[in-house]
Amino acid sequence: MAIRQQENGNGGRRVAVRGGASHALLDDVAKQIIEQLQEDGRRPYATIGKAVGLSEAAVRQRVQRLLDAGVMQIVAVTDPLQLGFPRQAMIGLRTDGDLEAVADRLAEFEEVDYVVITAGSFDLLAEVVCRNDAHLLEILQRLRAVEGVLATEAFVYLKLRKQTYSWGTA
Numbered sequence: 001m002a003i004r005q006q007e008n009g010n011g012g013r014r015v016a017v018r019g020g021a022s023h024a025l026l027d028d029v030a031k032q033i034i035e036q037l038q039e040d041g042r043r044p045y046a047t048i049g050k051a052v053g054l055s056e057a058a059v060r061q062r063v064q065r066l067l068d069a070g071v072m073q074i075v076a077v078t079d080p081l082q083l084g085f086p087r088q089a090m091i092g093l094r095t096d097g098d099l100e101a102v103a104d105r106l107a108e109f110e111e112v113d114y115v116v117i118t119a120g121s122f123d124l125l126a127e128v129v130c131r132n133d134a135h136l137l138e139i140l141q142r143l144r145a146v147e148g149v150l151a152t153e154a155f156v157y158l159k160l161r162k163q164t165y166s167w168g169t170a
Contacts, residue, residue, distance in 0.1 A: 026071070029054065033062055034072055038166045041074045077165065080129045087130040088157040091143060092122035094150045099123055102148040111139050122153070 026034075032052040036043055045059040052059070066072050080088055095102045099117060106126050107115045114127035126143070130136040136154070143152055 030062060030066060033059060037074060085129040085131060087132055087136050089128055089136060090155045091126045091128060092153040093124040093126065095123040095148045096150050097148040102146060105146050
């Protein structure tokens with residue numbers, strides 16, 4: 001899986017952009033290292049090394065290779081509610097024209113934290129985090145103004161029941 005860092009036009013924020021479907025071949029030890037970091041991204045390399053049977057230096061090298069290859073990222077996951085963004089929504093978009101160009105344009109919005117090209121009744125899904133309902137309305141209006149966007153449908157989040165990042169090593 002190729003992930004490249006792309007500069008966002010809004011304040012220079014960096015965003016991860018996944019490329020084609022190139023699958024990195026991971027051995028069992030690499031998968032165990034990833035699982036350790038999924039449990040705690042700040043876990044010391046020495047602790048990980050003991051768990052997977054490698055030295056601290058070997059774990060450091062393997063983690064760096066995984067990062068360089070775009071197999072994983074180590075990031076802080078925040079709670080939007082705690083940061084003053086109590087309104088979240090998934091926006092379904094129907095488009096016309098160059099789908100990837102529309103997706104790239106949506107990814108430039110500061111409030112959009114997730115964009116995916118889909119099959120089904122929507123061409124794209126975009127997750128947004130907002131300060132309030134008025135902010136959500138403003139974002140919807142801006143999304144609808146993007147060239148190629150034909151229609152939007154907002155699915156407002158009322159309560160989050162599960163969010164996990166522990167998949168991917170089976």
